[in-house]
Amino acid sequence: MSDYINSYYAYNADTSVPYPALNEDLQADVCVMGGGFTGLSSALHLAQAGYKVVLLEANRIGFGATGRNGGQIVNSYSRDVDTIAKKYGPEMGKAMGQMMFEGGDIIRTLIRDHQIDCDHVHGGAFVALNHKQLKGLEEHQKLWQAYGNDDMELLDKSALSKIVKSDRYTGGLTDNKSGHIQPLKLALGEAKAITSLGGQVFEQSPITKVEKGKRVTVHTAKGSVSADYLVVGANAYLSHVLPELMKRSMPCGTQIITTEVLGEQTCREMLPANYCVEDCNYLLDYYRTTADHRLLYGGGVVYGARDPDDIERLIRPKMEKTFPQLKGTKIDFAWTGNFLLTVSRLPEFGRLDNNIYYMQGYSGHGVTSTHLAGKVVSEAIKGQAERFDVFSKLPHLPMLGGRALQIPFTALGASYYNLRDMLGI
Ligand SMILES: Cc1cc2nc3c(=O)[nH]c(=O)nc-3n(C[C@H](O)[C@H](O)[C@H](O)COP(=O)(O)OP(=O)(O)OC[C@H]3O[C@@H](n4cnc5c(N)ncnc54)[C@H](O)[C@@H]3O)c2cc1C
DSSP states (O other): OOOOOSOHHHHHSOOOSOOOOOOSEEEEEEEEEOSSHHHHHHHHHHHHTTOOEEEEOSSSTTTTGGGTSOOBOOOSOSSOHHHHHHHHOHHHHHHHHTTTTHHHHHHHHHHHHTTOOSOOEEEEEEEESSHHHHHHHHHHHHHHHHTTOOOEEEEEHHHHTTTOOOTTOSEEEEEEEEEEOOHHHHHHHHHHHHHHTTOEEESSOOOOEEEOSSSEEEEOSSOEEEEEEEEEOOGGGOOTTSGGGGSSEEEEEEEEEEESOOOHHHHHHHOTTOOEEEESSSSOOEEEEOTTSOEEEEEEEEETOOOOSOHHHHHHHHHHHHOGGGTTOOEEEEEEEEEEEESSSSOEEEEETTTEEEEEOOTTOOHHHHHHHHHHHHHHHTTOOHHHHHHHTSOOOOOTTHHHHHHHHHHHHHHHHHHHHHHTO
16 A cells, blocks of 8 residues: 655645545445546446445555556557457447547546546647658548547648647647646546545555455455445556456556746747647657646656666656757656556456456556546446447457566567667668
């Protein structure tokens, strides 16, 4: 059990009043494991539908990737629908394509309906480092247009300067259905919305044992919850309590730094439209400015989720390459967080014993997919499982040789793709 890590988000959000730890035996319709976006969206959609919901978080709300991420509302999945259609057939591509912009809509609806103050800003951009990537963005625009997103603009090098002022890029693609948020503030707002609807939220309450059966009973150090259903949203932070969920994925770390306050003018000189940005590399850089006018810059992947020794040393060179004017700028915050990678890079949803649902493995792009996950699991529990089963039918290969052996293989694969990105092939 831990408190928040020292991130910009924890510094910038009001985390002063914790939720209680579970200290009793409760009955519920649905118990939710994990207070990240997966668990919060599930609990919130179920509470909205009138279910009696209890959410148990091992640490604090948003302790995991949810309270540490880049805050970028990126549409679609870590693999796009053309790849999905090629690998799993046109019907699967179409079914997933029909849901690929919904996660962002869910976030915007929750912010509006529950008046969540989370520094929400509209607009994001993908940027290309070479002509091959720009060509890829052109295809990407056509694909997303075919699924109903007309709010995108392809920009050449000179036009891109209205979004990003950096010499690094060949061009880019804006997406006005994207945007950014302070993710910990959003998570805390969602937790508050759950309790306002009668749901119960507990922190510092790790589930240590899951008793399967007609009703599921989960145990914590000082209490238990017995429920018709358990929804598992523990993602990369899942402990050995459900080892069967750890076979087909691997936790990976990615790191973020945040500068000192730079002032609005300096921020707009780098990012005139205040969009969030991610590049098209396999090991991508992602960045944006914050409401109090800092640059928040992320990148890098550590396979197996070991904490790197010196995060600033890893990320600062990337930031200074993009914005050389920030050479020597003071970094106020540096942190790491874990996401969960699957072999296919597509989310892994499924059931254990018909009354335990799990959603995990968003492979680095989870802000929107987690919100969609919560909505589709609530539909499944209400008896309409068609959309949940689109995801649960995606085949997932086991990590051959287990996680220990997978780390070097995955890192080797990533180095190969990284080299291709650098050479522009
Ligand atoms: C540094 C970083 C940057 C990222 N940037 C972006 C981005 O800009 N855009 C984007 O789309 N995606 C991004 N991602 C990915 C995204 O953050 C994740 O996909 C998403 O937050 C996963 O949410 P989750 O709820 O599934 O898992 P988490 O947020 O990790 O939550 C899991 C929770 O489960 C709890 N838990 C674990 N075990 C137990 C237990 N036994 N009992 C009770 N609770 C338990 C944990 O304490 C944790 O709070 C980023 C990820 C990282 C790490």
